[in-house]
């Protein structure tokens with residue numbers, strides 16, 4: 190009998206197209222799913238010291254049952270470890286265990302593990318197969334899809350990397366039950382982002398179903414993750430490499446302000462999704478000031494974010510410090526700050542001529558009072 194909770198969709202990239210499979214109890218079927226897809230029998234399962242004790246043995250057992258030879262590679266947990274040193278550890282293990290061109294790297298974890306494993310797969314022996322098995326909400330709706338891989342440099346996040354697509358993305362929503370609540374909510378910011386920038390009907394469904402999604406009700410959760418994956422798949426198929434005129438940059442809604450908040454507060458103080466949540470409220474407010482979205486729409490965006498328990502007010506810092514941090518953002522092009530603003534719920538656009546005075550006023554309106 191077919192599984193009523195199973196969803197499959199495709200990222201259409203010609204010969205590099207791949208499926209995203211979403212469902213429950215998927216880890217036990219992993220070996221059977223991957224058997225027809227992978228070129229060889231060696232699979233390195235890259236995970237971290239938090240996720241591996243929860244899921245690695247189930248994944249490895251399923252692969253072994255189908256004739257794969259598995260090699261666990263465990264990294265330390267955390268964004269601070271997304272660096273050359275740990276990338277090198279992956280390469281060391283692969284070389285010591287004589288991995289070949291036909292071998293596969295499987296990423297079992299959140300976005301940190303996924304980005305690092307993908308980059309290792311892109312570069313080891315000039316490219317080997319790669320499978321994403323994301324275990325955070327953020328990685329399930331965003332990081333595991335679309336082929337952005339990489340590591341951090343001491344001078345900035347994600348500065349070294351490659352576009353390299355996986356062979357399949359396997360999303361078992363059961364993993365969200367062990368994810369800390371704060372991490373789940375941070376992932377919700379990215380979920381809401383898709384509604385704001387692409388799909389008004391999805392945004393309305395979230396307004397209706399939010400509490401059920403937050404309670405991890407399976408049907409709602411799978412439908413929600415599926416909707417996000419479908420939007421990201423559509424955008425990536427149209428603009429895989431985030432060209433200057435393409436639509437992938439819209440996925441950065443809330444990120445310019447969010448990155449400024451992360452820089453000012455120091456990394457690790459707020460989760461990335463929490464900073465993006467505040468950034469989206471700021472972007473909606475600025476959009477209203479620019480005569481784009483209505484006051485009602487800006488209020489609906491802030492309300493939905495607040496209902497998740499996510500922060501909506503920016504921490505207090507002098508406005509000049511916000512502007513300096515924004516000017517250093519990766520999205521600055523030729524000196525002009527490019528902002529993703531909200532035309533209306535369901536549609537966003539890139540704006541590079543926003544008057545500085547409006548940005549200053551918006552930051553002032555959205556900041557917490559000074560301590």
Ligand code: NAD
Pocket residue numbers: 237239240243266267268271298299300301302304324325326327328331332333334335336337338347364365367368369372461
């Ligand atoms: P993360 O990978 O650090 O995971 C968050 C925490 O949850 C970690 O402590 C992790 O060990 C733990 N964890 C993961 N799954 C768990 C589970 N099921 N149960 C219990 N604990 C679990 O963070 P993240 O939010 O998943 O990803 C953030 C990273 O993703 C950043 O490095 C960011 O740059 C990257 N990212 C990449 C893309 C992309 O397109 N490639 C997009 C967005 C973000």
Ligand code: GLY
Pocket residue numbers: 331332334335337431437440441
């Ligand atoms: N997370 C943004 C992107 O994949 O382009």
